[in-house]
Amino acid sequence: MTGTTERGRLVFLAEPERIEYREYDLPTIEPGGILAAVTRANVCGSELHIWRGQHPTVKQCVLGHEMVGRVHRLGAGVTTDYAGQPLAEGDRIVACYFLTCRKCRACRRGQFNLCENVYRFWMQHPDTAPHFHGTFATHYCIHPDQYVYKVPDAVPDAIASFANCALSQVYYGLDAAALTAAETVVLQGAGGLGLSAIAVAKERGARTIAIDGVGHRLEAALAFGADEIVDMREYPTPEARVAEVLRLTDGWGADVAMELTGVPDAFGEGLGCVRPGGRYVSIGNVSPGHYTPFDPGLLNRRATQIIPVIRYQPWYLLKSLHLLAATQDRYPWASLVDQDFAFDDVDNALLRSERREVRRASIVIGE
Numbered sequence: 551m552t553g554t555t556e557r558g559r560l561v562f563l564a565e566p567e568r569i570e571y572r573e574y575d576l577p578t579i580e581p582g583g584i585l586a587a588v589t590r591a592n593v594c595g596s597e598l599h600i601w602r603g604q605h606p607t608v609k610q611c612v613l614g615h616e617m618v619g620r621v622h623r624l625g626a627g628v629t630t631d632y633a634g635q636p637l638a639e640g641d642r643i644v645a646c647y648f649l650t651c652r653k654c655r656a657c658r659r660g661q662f663n664l665c666e667n668v669y670r671f672w673m674q675h676p677d678t679a680p681h682f683h684g685t686f687a688t689h690y691c692i693h694p695d696q697y698v699y700k701v702p703d704a705v706p707d708a709i710a711s712f713a714n715c716a717l718s719q720v721y722y723g724l725d726a727a728a729l730t731a732a733e734t735v736v737l738q739g740a741g742g743l744g745l746s747a748i749a750v751a752k753e754r755g756a757r758t759i760a761i762d763g764v765g766h767r768l769e770a771a772l773a774f775g776a777d778e779i780v781d782m783r784e785y786p787t788p789e790a791r792v793a794e795v796l797r798l799t800d801g802w803g804a805d806v807a808m809e810l811t812g813v814p815d816a817f818g819e820g821l822g823c824v825r826p827g828g829r830y831v832s833i834g835n836v837s838p839g840h841y842t843p844f845d846p847g848l849l850n851r852r853a854t855q856i857i858p859v860i861r862y863q864p865w866y867l868l869k870s871l872h873l874l875a876a877t878q879d880r881y882p883w884a885s886l887v888d889q890d891f892a893f894d895d896v897d898n899a900l901l902r903s904e905r906r907e908v909r910r911a912s913i914v915i916g917e
Contacts, residue, residue, distance in 0.1 A: 555575070556575065556576040557573055557574065557575055557576065558573070558574060558575075558576050558681075558682060558687060558688040558689040559571055559572065559573050559687065559688050559893070560572055560573075560574070560612050560676055560681065560682060560684065560686065560687035560688070560689075561612065561613050561614065561684070561686035561687065561896050562610070562611070562612060562613075562675075562676050563600065563601060563609075563610060563611050563612075563613050564610060565603075565609070565610070566601065566602055566603030566609070567601060567602065567603070569601075569613065569896060569897060569900075571894070572676055574676065574681040574682070575681075576622075576682075576689055577679060577680035577681060577682070577691065579623055579624070579625040579680075579691070580625055580693075580694065581625050581626040581627050581694070582625050582626070582627055582628060582693075582694030583625035583628070583691065583692060583693050583694050584621060584622075584623070584624055584625060584628060584637075584643070584645075584691075584692040584698060585621075585622045585623040585625075585682075585689055585690075585691060585692070586617075586619035586620065586621060586622055586643060586645070586689065586690045586691075586692055587619055587620045587621075587622040587688065587689055587916050588617050588618075588619040588685055588687055588688060588689060588690050588915045588916060589617075589618055589619050589620060589642075589707050589914070589915060589916045589917065590617060590618050590619075590707050590708065590711040590887075590912050590913065590914055590915065591614045591616060591617040591685040591686050591687075591711070591912070591913045591915060592616040592617070592711050592712055592715075592716075592742075592887060592910050592911065592912050592913070593899050593900060593903040593910065593911040593912075593913070594615065594616045594715050594716065594742075594910075595741070595743075595812050595834065596615065596715075596836065597613055597614065597615070597900070597903075598900065598903060598904055599812065599836065599837050600613065600673070601613065601900055601904075602904075604837045605837065606837065606838050606839065608673050610675050611673035611674060611675065611676075611683070611684065612673060612674065612675075612676050612681075612682065612683045612684030612686065612687060613673070613684050613686040613896075614684040614685035614686030614687065614913075615647035615672070615673070615684060615685055615714075615715060616647070616685065616711065616712055616714055616715040616716070617644070617645075617685035617690060617711060617714065618642060618643070618644050618701060618707050618710040618711040618713075618714075619642070619643060619644075619685075619690060619916070620639075620640055620641065620642055620643065620916070621637060621638065621639050621640060621641045621643055622639065622689060623639065624637065624638075624639065625694070631643065631698050631699045631700045632697045632698055632699060632864070632865075632868070633699055633700070633868055635699075635700045637700060641700055642700065642701040642707070642710070643692075643698050643699065643700055643701060644698070644699055644701055644710055644711075644713055644714045644867060644871070645690075645692045645696050645697065645698040645699075645714060645867075646696055646697040646698075646714060646718075646864045646867055647672065647685075647696075647714060647715065648663075648665070648668040648669060648672060648696070648861055648864075649665060649667050649668055649669070649670055649671065649672075649693060649695040649696055650662040650665050650668070650695055650696070650697060650864050651665050651666070651667040651695050652665075652695070654666035654667055662863055662864055663722075663860060663861040663862055663863055663864075664860070664861075667695070668861070670693075671683055671691070671693050672684075686896055686913060687915075688893070688915055688916065697864035697865070697867060699867055699868050699871060701871060702871055702872075702874075702875040704875045704878070705871060705874045705875050705878075706884070708884055708887045708912060709874055709878070709883045709884055709886075709887070710871070710874065711887060711912060712742055712746070712886055712887060712910060713867060713870040713871055713874060714867050714870075716742040716743050716746050716886075716910075717746040717750075717870040717873070717874070718862045718866040718867045718869075718870045719743060719833060719859070719861070719862050720743050720744075720746045720747035720750055720808070720810070720833070721746075721750050721862070721866050721869060721870055721873070722859065722862035722863060722866045723747075723808060723831045723833050723857070723859040723862075724747065724750050724751060724754075724806070724808070724831070725866075726831065726857050726859055727806045727808070727829045727831050727857055728829075729751060729754060729756055729805070729806050730754065730755075730756070731754055731755030731756065732755060732756070732757075733756050733757070733804075733805035733806060734756065734757040734758075734759065734799055734804040734805050734806070735747070735751050735756050735757070735758055735759070735804060735805065735806040735807065735808060736759045736760075736761065736795055736804040736806070736807040736808070736820070736823045736824075737751075737758060737759065737760045737761065737771075737776075737807075737808050737810060738761050738807065738808065738809045738810055738811050738816050738819070738820050738823075738834075739761070739762060739809070739810035739811040739816075739834065740760045740761070740762035740764075740767040740768060740770060740771040740776075740779075741762075741767060741810065741906075741909060741910070742886050742909060742910040743810040743833065743834070744760060744762070744767075744771065744810050745767075745770055745771060745774050745886055745909075746886070747808060747810065748760060748771060748774040748775055748776050749774055749775070749873075749877065749880075749881045749883075750873070752774075752775045752881075753873070753877065756806075757777045757778075758775065758776045758777050758778075759776070759777065759778045759779070759780060759795060759798060759804065760776040760778070760779050760780070761779075761780040761782065761791060761795075762779070762781070762782060763781065763782030763783050764906055766909065767906075767909065768781055770882075770885060770886075770909065773882050773885065774881055774882065775881070778798050780794050780795065780798075788815070788818070788819040788822070791819060791823075792819060792822035792823055795822075795823040796823075799825070802825045802826075803822075803823055803824050803825030803826070803828060804823055804824055804825060804828060805824075805825060805828050805829070806824070806828060806829045806830075806831065807820045807821075807823045807824045807828070807829075807830050807831070808820075808830075808831040808833060809830070809831065809832045809833060809834050809835065810833055810834045811834045811835075812834035812835055812836065812837070813834070813835070814835055814840045814841060814842035815842045816834070816835075817832065817835065817842050817844055818842055818843060818844035818845070820832075821844060821845075821848070821849060821852075821854055822848075824852070824854050825852075826852045826853060826854075827852070827853050827854075827855075828852075828854055828855070829854070829855045829856075829857055830854055830855070830856050830857065831857045831858075831859055832856065832857070832858045832859065833859045836860065885909070886909060886910050887909075887910050887911075887912040888908055888909045888910065889902070889908040889909075889910075889911050889912065890912050890913075890914050891911055891912065891913050891914070892913075892914065893913055893914070893915045895913075896913060899911040899913055
């Protein structure tokens with residue numbers, strides 16, 4: 551890819567907890583690709599893991615993966631999104647943050663979320679062309695193998711901005727667990743993932759129990775329709791929280807529990823919340839090398855099914871957009887992105903997200 555006379559800026563993680571702003575020529579887009587002008591990019595838990603230096607391989611990179619933007623330039627041959635909707639410059643879009651090559655061993659088995667080339671262009675060093683690998687930037691390169699979808703007119707930018715990670719992830723996870731009407735699901739964590747999961751679960755008629763220890767998160771869980779909350783300040787130990795979940799489920803346990811915290815010790819606690827024969831979905835713990843004890847004998851005797859989920863099948867992004875468009879009158883989606891930050895204030899957005907002072911920080915970059 552060759553440079554142009556137009557320039558763009560991006561946020562580079564130079565080392566753990568230290569970012570730099572850098573400027574590069576905007577690239578010429580390869581056939582089949584799209585150059586997006588980023589309007590909003592959110593601080594997801596994955597960014598915090600990388601920013602803290604906890605990712606096993608990524609230490610220096612362009613930060614950001616959860617975004618909404620507008621088509622700045624279409625590569626040769628691009629006329630529609632991945633749902634066949636016509637695309638033109640200026641159209642609002644979201645894109646899966648990972649690649650789906652459709653040719654590797656995982657893709658040939660239909661496991662697109664496990665594509666062997668999934669991160670070929672994700673969060674690289676910005677000196678590597680085409681530079682704009684992350685969404686904490688004025689522009690973002692969407693490669694031909696990234697699923698991209700046009701945002702429905704009825705879905706505002708602030709709401710669309712979290713579809714390509716938070717909502718799609720839990721939507722896929724609850725489908726993987728085959729959550730059905732009249733079942734009970736326990737959600738460990740009431741941040742952006744947990745609140746999205748409440749809405750998805752309520753849409754299919756499930757009962758929801760949310761566990762968290764931050765007051766504004768628990769208030770949001772109730773606003774999203776959680777049937778019960780378990781306040782970690784009131785139940786400060788894993789044993790106490792498990793006992794409360796069992797009390798709320800007549801001593802039986804939930805049909806499904808979902809870990810959304812990224813805290814290894816949540817794993818053993820979550821298993822204790824699940825009924826015999828139930829399902830436990832692990833999503834938040836994505837950093838290898840962190841360990842926690844659990845009781846494998848109890849796991850076997852209760853016949854608990856463990857469902858680890860990483861990323862999502864790329865068409866879940868379209869399903870999420872449709873869900874947002876259809877349910878804006880039923881859930882306070884706009885409250886998920888509860889604090890806007892200027893592009894030059896990314897440090898503050900990361901720090902306040904790390905301290906859990908905001909639910910989901912949104913970096914406003916363009917119009």
